[in-house]
Amino acid sequence: MSNIFSTLVQPEDRVIAIVGAGGKTSLMFLLAQxxxxxxxxxxTTTTTxxxxxxxxxSRNVLPQExxxxxxxxxxxxARDQRxxxxxxxxxxxxxxxxxxxxxxxxxxxxxxxxxxIEADGARGLSLKAPGANEPVVPAWTDLFIALAGxxxxxxxxxxxxxxxxxxxxxxxxxxxxxxxxxxxLARLAVHPQGMLKGCPSTARSCIFFNKAEDATARETARxxxxxxxxxxGAGPNFWMYGSIKQNTCTVxxxxxxKG
Numbered sequence: 001m002s003n004i005f006s007t008l009v010q011p012e013d014r015v016i017a018i019v020g021a022g023g024k025t026s027l028m029f030l031l032a033q034x035x036x037x038x039x040x041x042x043x044t045t046t047t048t049x050x051x052x053x054x055x056x057x058s059r060n061v062l063p064q065e066x067x068x069x070x071x072x073x074x075x076x077x078a079r080d081q082r083x084x085x086x087x088x089x090x091x092x093x094x095x096x097x098x099x100x101x102x103x104x105x106x107x108x109x110x111x112x113x114x115x116x117i118e119a120d121g122a123r124g125l126s127l128k129a130p131g132a133n134e135p136v137v138p139a140w141t142d143l144f145i146a147l148a149g150x151x152x153x154x155x156x157x158x159x160x161x162x163x164x165x166x167x168x169x170x171x172x173x174x175x176x177x178x179x180x181x182x183x184x185l186a187r188l189a190v191h192p193q194g195m196l197k198g199c200p201s202t203a204r205s206c207i208f209f210n211k212a213e214d215a216t217a218r219e220t221a222r223x224x225x226x227x228x229x230x231x232x233g234a235g236p237n238f239w240m241y242g243s244i245k246q247n248t249c250t251v252x253x254x255x256x257x258k259g
Contacts, residue, residue, distance in 0.1 A: 004242065004249045005034030008206065013143040015107070015115050017203075019135040020195055021122035021163055022149025023210040023244045025050055028116045029057040030244060032082055035114045041077040043106065044084045046097035046118040047136035058084040064098060070109060077113065100138040107140070117141070119198075122163040126211070127152040127180065129167035129188060135198045144203040146195040146236070148188070149211045150220055152180050167193075182223045185209075189224070190233030205236040208249070212241040218250070225252055 009016070009031065016031060018024045028044055035042040044058060052061055060076035060083040062069060069085075076083040085106065086095035097118075098106075107115065120135040122128045126149030137144065155161040156177045162168055169176065171191045172184035188194040189207050199205045209221040221241030228235055242249030 002249055002251070004244065004247055005031055007240065007249050007251050008145065008208075009034065009143065010204075013114070013204075014112075015117070015138065015141050016143045016145065017117045017119045017135070017137045017141040018145045018147065019120035019130070019137065019198065020145075020147035021120075021128040022126040022147050022152070024118050024120065024122070024147055025053075026244045027145070027147065027208075027210075028118050029053065030247065031116055032058070035116075036081045039081075041081045041110075041113045043073075043077070043110070043113055043115045044082070044118075045103065045115065046086060046095065047100065047103070047138075048097045048118065048121045049090060049094050050086070050097070050118050052089070052093045052095050053084050058082055060084065061086075061095065063088045063095070064102065073106070074110070077110070097136075100136065103138060104140070125152075125161060125163045126150075127161065127168065127185070127188075128163035129171055129194060130197045131164060131167065137198045137200065139200050139202075141200050141203045144196075144199040144205045146189075146199075146205070146207050147210055148185060148195065148207075150209050150217050150241075151211045153182060153185065153220055154179050156180075182220060183227050186224045186227035187231055187233075189228045190231050190235050192233060194233075196234065196236060204238075207236045207239050209239075209241040210244050212250075213243045213246060217241075222252075 239252040
C-alpha cells in the first residue's frame with residue numbers, strides 16, 4: 001500500500017475539494033501536511049463549516065471578517081506555511097465557510113499556494129448523499145475527492161449512521177433500517193446524484209473508500225468497485241481504498257475496470 005498524499009496529488013493539483021463523509025477533515029489536514037513537507041505554503045478552508053482545528057492541525061485560524069485578514073494570511077503562511085481560513089467563528093467552536101467567489105479572491109492574491117477545501121458536511125457520519133444545494137465546489141477545482149467510510153457496511157440505513165438517509169434510500173433503493181450493502185454503496189458511487197455530484201468537468205475525480213484498515217475491509221472495497229463497474233452511471237477517474245488514520249491506500253485506475 002502507498003502513502004495517500006503521493007498517490008492522490010499531482011504537481012498540477014493546486015485546488016483540492018473533498019466531499020462526502022467518513023474522514024474529510026482528517027484527509028484535508030493529512031494532505032496539508034504533505035504540501036508542507038514539500039516546502040509549500042498551504043491554505044485549508046471550507047465552503048460549509050468545520051470544527052475549529054486543533055493547533056497540531058493548523059496553528060493559524062483566520063476569519064475573513066476580522067481586521068487585516070489579507071495581510072495576516074500572508075504573514076501566517078510565510079511564518080508557518082499553513083493557515084486555515086473561513087468567514088467567521090460560530091458558537092460551538094465552528095468556523096463558517098467562504099463562498100467560491102470569496103475563495104477566488106484569495107486565489108487571485110495567492111495563486112501559487114495550494115488550497116484544500118472541505119466542500120461538504122456530514123456531522124461526522126460515514127455515509128451521505130448530497131442535498132439539492134450540495135456540495136459547494138468551486139468550478140476551478142483541480143482534484144475532486146469523494147469519501148465514504150467502509151464502517152457503514154452492514155449498518156442500518158438510519159440517522160444514527162447515515163447523514164440524510166432518505167436521500168441515500170432514494171438513490172440506492174434501500175428501505176429505512178435495512179443494512180447498507182456493498183451494492184448500495186456501489187450505486188451511490190456512480191449515480192448522477194451520488195458521490196460525484198458537483199464534480200467540475202475539468203477536475204480529476206477520485207472516490208476514496210476510507211477505513212479499510214484490515215484485509216476484510218480492503219476486500220469489501222474491491223467488491224464495491226467491481227459492482228460499480230456493472231452499474232449504469234459514470235465512475236471517477238480513479239478509485240482508492242485505504243486508511244486515512246494509517247496513511248495507507250491502494251489505487252484502482254478506472255481503465256482497469258472499464259476495459
